[in-house]
Amino acid sequence: MIPFLIILFSLTMLYLGATSRVEAYIKTLALQGVILFFIILLDYGTENIPNLIFLSAETLAVKGVLIPLVLMNVVRKNDIKREIEPNIPFFFSLIITSSILASGFYISWLMSDVAISAHPFFFGVSISTIVTGLFIIITRKKIITHIMGFMAMENGIFLLTLAIAKEMPFIVAIGVLLDIFIAVYLLGFLVNKIQDAFAGVHIGTLTKLKD
Amino acid sequence: MIGTIANILFIILFPLFFTGCINRTKSFWGGRQGPSLFQPYRDFVKLLKKGAVISRTTSFIFAMAPSVTAASVVSAALFVPLLGKTSFMSFDIDFVLFAYMLAAGKFFTIIGAMDTGSSFEGMGASREAAFSALVEPGFFIILGSLAFIVNASSFSEIMNLSSVSPDLRIIITVLSSIALFIMLLAEGCRVPVDDPNTHLELTMIHEVMVLDNSGPDLAFIMYASALKMVLIGSLIANIIIPADLHPLISAAAFISIHLAIAALIGTVESLLARLRMTHIPQFILYMNSIAMVISAVIVLYVSGGLR
Amino acid sequence: MIEIILFTPLILAAAVYLLNKKIFNTASLFIYSLLLLFSSVNLYLEPGSFTSYFKTDNLSIIFLIILALLFSGVSIYNFSYMEHDRSSIKRQSFYTVNILLFTASVAGVILSSHLAMLWVFIEATTLSSAYLIYYHRTPTAIEATWKYLFICSVGIAIAFVGITLLSMGLGGFDSLYFDELAQKAEKIDPFWLKLSFPFILAGFGTKAGLAPVHAWLPDAHSESPSPVSAILSGTLLNAALLGILRVVKVMELAEMGDYARTLLLAAGFLSLFVTAVYIGVVKNYKRMLAYSSIENMGIIAIGVGIGGAGLFAAVFHLTAHSLTKASFFLTSGNILHRYGTAEIAPVRGLLKGDAATGWLWIFTFAAIIGLPPFPIFISEFLIIKAMFTKGMYGTALIFFILLTVIMAGMAKNVLRMCFGEDSAAPGSGKSKILEWLPQLIFMLLLLTAGLCLPDAVRAAFEAAASVL
Numbered sequence: 001m002i003p004f005l006i007i008l009f010s011l012t013m014l015y016l017g018a019t020s021r022v023e024a025y026i027k028t029l030a031l032q033g034v035i036l037f038f039i040i041l042l043d044y045g046t047e048n049i050p051n052l053i054f055l056s057a058e059t060l061a062v063k064g065v066l067i068p069l070v071l072m073n074v075v076r077k078n079d080i081k082r083e084i085e086p087n088i089p090f091f092f093s094l095i096i097t098s099s100i101l102a103s104g105f106y107i108s109w110l111m112s113d114v115a116i117s118a119h120p121f122f123f124g125v126s127i128s129t130i131v132t133g134l135f136i137i138i139t140r141k142k143i144i145t146h147i148m149g150f151m152a153m154e155n156g157i158f159l160l161t162l163a164i165a166k167e168m169p170f171i172v173a174i175g176v177l178l179d180i181f182i183a184v185y186l187l188g189f190l191v192n193k194i195q196d197a198f199a200g201v202h203i204g205t206l207t208k209l210k211d
Numbered sequence: 212m213i214g215t216i217a218n219i220l221f222i223i224l225f226p227l228f229f230t231g232c233i234n235r236t237k238s239f240w241g242g243r244q245g246p247s248l249f250q251p252y253r254d255f256v257k258l259l260k261k262g263a264v265i266s267r268t269t270s271f272i273f274a275m276a277p278s279v280t281a282a283s284v285v286s287a288a289l290f291v292p293l294l295g296k297t298s299f300m301s302f303d304i305d306f307v308l309f310a311y312m313l314a315a316g317k318f319f320t321i322i323g324a325m326d327t328g329s330s331f332e333g334m335g336a337s338r339e340a341a342f343s344a345l346v347e348p349g350f351f352i353i354l355g356s357l358a359f360i361v362n363a364s365s366f367s368e369i370m371n372l373s374s375v376s377p378d379l380r381i382i383i384t385v386l387s388s389i390a391l392f393i394m395l396l397a398e399g400c401r402v403p404v405d406d407p408n409t410h411l412e413l414t415m416i417h418e419v420m421v422l423d424n425s426g427p428d429l430a431f432i433m434y435a436s437a438l439k440m441v442l443i444g445s446l447i448a449n450i451i452i453p454a455d456l457h458p459l460i461s462a463a464a465f466i467s468i469h470l471a472i473a474a475l476i477g478t479v480e481s482l483l484a485r486l487r488m489t490h491i492p493q494f495i496l497y498m499n500s501i502a503m504v505i506s507a508v509i510v511l512y513v514s515g516g517l518r
Numbered sequence: 519m520i521e522i523i524l525f526t527p528l529i530l531a532a533a534v535y536l537l538n539k540k541i542f543n544t545a546s547l548f549i550y551s552l553l554l555l556f557s558s559v560n561l562y563l564e565p566g567s568f569t570s571y572f573k574t575d576n577l578s579i580i581f582l583i584i585l586a587l588l589f590s591g592v593s594i595y596n597f598s599y600m601e602h603d604r605s606s607i608k609r610q611s612f613y614t615v616n617i618l619l620f621t622a623s624v625a626g627v628i629l630s631s632h633l634a635m636l637w638v639f640i641e642a643t644t645l646s647s648a649y650l651i652y653y654h655r656t657p658t659a660i661e662a663t664w665k666y667l668f669i670c671s672v673g674i675a676i677a678f679v680g681i682t683l684l685s686m687g688l689g690g691f692d693s694l695y696f697d698e699l700a701q702k703a704e705k706i707d708p709f710w711l712k713l714s715f716p717f718i719l720a721g722f723g724t725k726a727g728l729a730p731v732h733a734w735l736p737d738a739h740s741e742s743p744s745p746v747s748a749i750l751s752g753t754l755l756n757a758a759l760l761g762i763l764r765v766v767k768v769m770e771l772a773e774m775g776d777y778a779r780t781l782l783l784a785a786g787f788l789s790l791f792v793t794a795v796y797i798g799v800v801k802n803y804k805r806m807l808a809y810s811s812i813e814n815m816g817i818i819a820i821g822v823g824i825g826g827a828g829l830f831a832a833v834f835h836l837t838a839h840s841l842t843k844a845s846f847f848l849t850s851g852n853i854l855h856r857y858g859t860a861e862i863a864p865v866r867g868l869l870k871g872d873a874a875t876g877w878l879w880i881f882t883f884a885a886i887i888g889l890p891p892f893p894i895f896i897s898e899f900l901i902i903k904a905m906f907t908k909g910m911y912g913t914a915l916i917f918f919i920l921l922t923v924i925m926a927g928m929a930k931n932v933l934r935m936c937f938g939e940d941s942a943a944p945g946s947g948k949s950k951i952l953e954w955l956p957q958l959i960f961m962l963l964l965l966t967a968g969l970c971l972p973d974a975v976r977a978a979f980e981a982a983a984s985v986l
Contacts, residue, residue: 004382007504011386014500018493091493098500105507109514121511130679137672143664150672157675160682171685174634178641178678182671185645189667206661209737211796211805 002042003121009035009159010101010125013132016152017097018090020083025148026071032155033063039162051169058176059158062183067151070187071144080144087139097132104128122163129156141203147186154179217462218293222285225466226437227251229444229473236477251437255430263426268328276323277421277428281435283316288438291445292367294465295458301365306354309366310347313398313439317343320432324420331412335419338488342404342416345492346397349499353387356506357450360513370449379512384450386505391447393498395476399440402480404491414485444472519557520568520629523582526553527622531615538607543614544600547593550618554586554625562978570695573631576981577763580833581628581756584840587963588752589621591956595848596745598952602855603743605653613653620646620749627757633681633694636761637674640725643754644670650750651742662734662741669734670724677721677761683714684765696764703771711772718765719781725758727815729788736796739808740860744851747804751811751847752840759818759836766822767986775825783823783913789816790920798927802860803853806931807846810886813924814839820917821901822986828904829983835897837979841964842885842894845957849878852949853935857942862931867940874954876936881961883932887925893968 012028012035019025037060040052086093108124133153137146154175161175231248238245265274289299290309321340324332358364360375360383372380397404400417412419421432448468452461486494530546560566562583567573574582596617600610623646626639644667652663685694687710699706724731739747762782769778793813800806814835821832852875857865869876885892898921905914967975 001378001381003378003508004385007382007386007508010504011501014497014504018497020490090490091496094493094496094500098496098503101500102503102507105504105511109511134672146668150668150675153672153675157679157682160679164682164686171634171682174638175678175682177638178675181641181645182675185648186667186671189648189664206664208658209661209665209741211736211800 002039005035005039005042006121006125006159009039009155010104010128013129013152014094014097014101016136016148017132018094020086020090022075022080022083022142022144022148023072025145026068026075029071029148029151029155030064030068032152033059033065033068036155036158036162037064039159043162048169051173055172055176058180062176062180063155063158067183067187070183071148074187075144078144080142083140083142083145086141093135093139096135100131100135101125101128104131122159126156126160126163129153129159132156143201143203146203150182150186154182214295214297214458215299217295218297218299221293222288222438225469226434226441227255229441229469230433230437232470232473233477233480236474237481240478240481251433255434258425258430258433259427261426263424263428266327266423269326269423272319273323273326273423276319276326277424277432277435279319280316280323281431283312283319284435284438284442287312287316288442290366291442292370292449293445294462296367296370296449296452296454296461298367301367304364306358306364306366306369307351310350313442314343314347316435320420327423329423331415331419332422334413335416338416339420342397342491342495345495346394346498349390349495349502350394352499352502352506353390356502356509357383357387359506360509366449370446371454372450373454379508382508383505386501386508387450388447390498390501390505391443391450392472392475393495393501395440395443395447395472396479397495397498398443399436399476401440401476403483403486403494406480406485409485414488440476441469444469447472519560519566520572520574522553523557523625523629524568524572524622526550527618531618534611534614534618538611540600540607540610543611544593544597546614547589547596547617550621551586551590551593554589554621558582558586567631568629571632571635572626572629574629575631575985576978577833577985578628578760580837580978580982581760582625584756584837585621585624585628585753587960588749588840588844591844591960592745592748592848594952594956595748595851598950599743599745599851609653613650616646616649617746617749620650621753624753624757628760631696633684633696633699633764636764637677637681640677640722640758640761641674643757644674644725647746647750647754650746651738653743653746654741656741658737659741662737666734666738669731673721673724673731675721676717676724680714680717680719680721683710683717686710687714696768699768700771703768704773706768706772708772708774711769712774712777715765715769715774715778716781719762719785722758722761722765723785725754726762727755727758727789727812728785728819729792729812729816730785732789732792732812735812736800736805736808739811739847740802740804744804744847744854747807747850748844748847751808752844755811755815756836756840759815763822763986770986779823779825781823782819786816786819786821786823787913787916787920789813789819790917790924794920794923794927797924798930800931801862803862803865803931803935804847804850804860806862806928807843807850810846810924810928811839811843814843814886817898817901821897821904824901824904824908824910826904827907828901829986830979831897831900831904833979833982834893834900838893838897838964838967839886841960842882842892845878845960846882846886848957849875849882849954852953853879856946856949862935864941865935866938867942868936870938871940871942871946872948875949878954878957878961879932880936882957883928885961885964887928888921891968892964893971896968 009032012032016025016028037056040056040059104124104127107127108121111123130153133149133156136149136152140146140149158175161172164171228248230251235245235248287309290301290305292298321336324336354369357369361369361371363369400407405416407418409415421429424432448465451468452464527550530550534543534546561574562579565574603610620643623639623642627636630636630639648663648667651666652659687707720731727735739750742750766778769775789812793809797806797809800809818832818835821828821835853865853868854860856872868879885894888894888898902914902917
């Protein structure tokens with residue numbers, strides 16, 4: 001069941017690479033949170049129940065509900081609809097995302113003899129998610145999509161930590177911490193009354209500081 | 212013997228019923244009663260009784276194209292496993308012949324459309340050609356990967372996934388179904404690739420190619436496109452249905468999956484809007500990406516990378 | 519002792535926030551700086567630890583003392599800086615709260631003995647310094663804060679990937695305490711160790727200002743208020759570098775020192791190159807200072823990358839740079855107040871207009887580019903000597919050339935600002951005593967270190983270098 005969930009996760013990343021609707025990004029992030037929640041439940045085993053409850057509750061609550069809600073709020077308030085002209089047309093963006101996913105699988109295959117503790121599928125898909133997240137940050141222009149690319153990257157990092165969850169459970173907890181802190185601060189910055197229009201800002205306008 | 216007769220009846224009778232189900236689902240979503248489930252049959256018979264109007268600027272190609280299209284789709288149906296997982300013919304690597312039979316039919320539709328000399332039809336023809344070209348790699352990757360893992364290469368053997376471990380089988384089934392469904396939407400000219408109900412020629416893809424056909428020609432074109440959808444739906448159904456069921460149960464499952472697919476197409480048509488023309492290649496590329504994921508998963512599995 | 523360093527700021531911050539009085543803001547900074555000085559000297563004399571997560575050792579005590587000295591100077595300067603500030607008392611209190619929390623986070627990074635705890639505290643520094651950069655609320659400040667927050671967050675996430683990859687290689691034991699990592703370094707799976715190092719270098723290097731992930735530094739350090747720039751340049755960059763150094767040590771013990779050192783050298787030279795390109799053409803003197811920070815971090819990375827005698831030079835350079843750069847930034851605050859602009863072109867005749875600031879500006883400049891008798895000369899000389907010892911003549915030549923280009927760029931700007939007729943508006947005041955006294959003290963300390971380094975201090979540096 002877990003490989004199936006991981007594959008579904010990678011399909012959501014493909015979708016992120018292709019779409020231009022900002023609300024679709026948010027819904028995909030929420031879906032990723034839900035998929036991660038199920039992966040935690042299925043993969044964890046029965047030791048350390050409080051940790052399990054904490055992790056799964058956090059994943060569902062923060063990644064699946066809270067962050068998408070706040071992002072949706074910001075998007076609706078600023079009336080941001082689409083990411084119209086990214087740096088690369090969406091067609092090529094999808095091709096590149098697919099090739100990143102393919103290299104992720106290739107890396108899984110290379111790792112299959114090295115990584116004994118990590119499930120190889122976890123590793124390949126999480127590395128490709130991280131790289132895709134970075135790719136989305138690079139190729140999109142709106143600040144809100146930068147933040148969503150960052151969230152996608154964080155979901156990938158979370159998936160990576162799940163690979164060693166059995167040996168070092170506290171790494172996953174620290175990953176959760178990363179999530180919450182960054183979310184609180186980055187989103188707090190956006191939702192603040194003073195920078196109301198900041199989220200829809202084009203990164204091309206942030207060019208005053210230069211040499 | 213019975214299987215063959217059942218298959219023949221299926222090919223002749225079912226596609227129009229399929230179209231009727233789709234229309235009925237769309238009416239349901241639209242809050243209407245909608246046409247009867249057997250309305251497409253009545254339309255077919257009505258069209259057969261009419262005479263065809265043929266433009267003077269066309270040549271024999273236009274006259275012949277609809278018949279060739281219908282014939283190619285029916286002959287492509289010979290290879291696909293239908294009811295009870297039996298097909299009329301099967302030999303090694305017959306899925307390639309299947310794909311190219313369909314492509315031959317499409318070719319004749321295209322040149323028939325261009326033969327009319329109308330610019331709308333030429334436009335639709337070029338779009339249709341482009342989107343079909345995008346669908347092809349994905350289709351072959353999916354079938355190739357399945358052939359690879361089953362170590363066989365004819366349709367009926369490929370669809371027999373019982374030798375594959377259950378874990379992998381779920382992944383392959385779901386992913387292939389999603390990818391083949393996208394292919395169905397593209398080849399069958401449904402929303403979000405092409406809106407069959409639009410009356411604006413600029414936005415049509417398939418409809419505009421058959422704009423000038425009438426009478427029996429149009430009837431057979433309708434039948435051929437419905438049959439194409441049913442064939443791709445059969446691929447999906449065959450992947451889902453396990454191979455070792457009693458033939459009657461398997462046949463019943465087959466038909467119910469088709470009805471489910473028809474309902475799903477109707478739902479998708481009602482709930483989504485047609486994509487902007489420039490976004491359609493991305494949509495189809497999505498299918499190719501899923502196909503690539505399938506092949507990557509299978510390669511990983513076979514080379515022992517997964518547990 | 520460590521508890522004092524870590525917990526007092528929380529109490530003081532709460533008090534500042536609740537009391538909301540100007541006098542208490544400045545007093546709290548003084549109190550904390552005294553406590554820091556006292557605790558760090560105490561910890562130097564007698565290393566301590568607090569729970570298993572915090573511990574001092576020879577390397578981190580140097581960083582801690584630098585932090586204490588710097589923070590004392592900055593808290594004195596801050597008092598008169600805040601006199602010029604017209605923001606509401608609420609915002610000033612929030613500013614003070616953030617400075618306290620930021621310093622506590624940097625202290626936490628320095629004192630950490632666990633890799634994940636270090637990472638958490640670096641994260642905390644990002645969060646607490648964001649408001650400080652944003653303090654003046656101009657559109658450029660918003661832009662700088664956004665770039666800082668975003669780039670550093672991505673960097674921290676990448677560092678976390680590196681830490682996760684490292685822990686994948688740990689196999690049997692499952693803790694990331696530095697001394698355990700050092701002990702069991704050979705047992706770590708080399709594949710994962712090798713894979714994790716570039717991530718950790720890139721991640722922590724983002725906070726440390728190493729090229730190519732330095733993009734936030736010129737903006738953030740130039741837009742923030744001068745005391746904040748001084749703390750950021752003088753302590754935060756060091757703390758992030760400490761994270762990298764700890765992991766380099768593990769790599770060294772696991773027989774991969776060459777790989778780590780090559781990457782550090784590459785990052786160091788790239789930083790020097792980037793600075794050499796930009797420093798002549800900047801139009802804003804605070805950006806010039808920020809680029810100089812990138813250069814010095816590059817020199818420290820090169821020092822560690824060379825190894826051997828370069829390690830002592832790197833630690834020495836670290837100390838000298840912190841004090842010099844802090845002095846530089848604080849002086850630039852004076853110039854900003856007097857001339858009202860942060861651009862180089864309108865500023866002229868600093869020596870005539872405000873002698874204290876002008877002479878400080880020149881002497882700090884002389885210190886930072888490595889003129890004797892200032893200690894940066896000694897550290898750069900030692901690095902070049904280490905390069906010659908290892909036979910890396912070409913590298914030394916490139917090092918020379920880049921440093922010269924950087925010196926030329928800075929000299930052009932600094933000297934142009936100092937000489938000539940005074941271009942400030944008539945009636946601009948001169949800087950008051952509290953605005954040049956901390957810098958003077960730093961300069962005197964540096965001169966002493968450069969001329970005759972006391973043996974105790976040298977022993978401390980050597981002990982620090984030997985930890986690496």
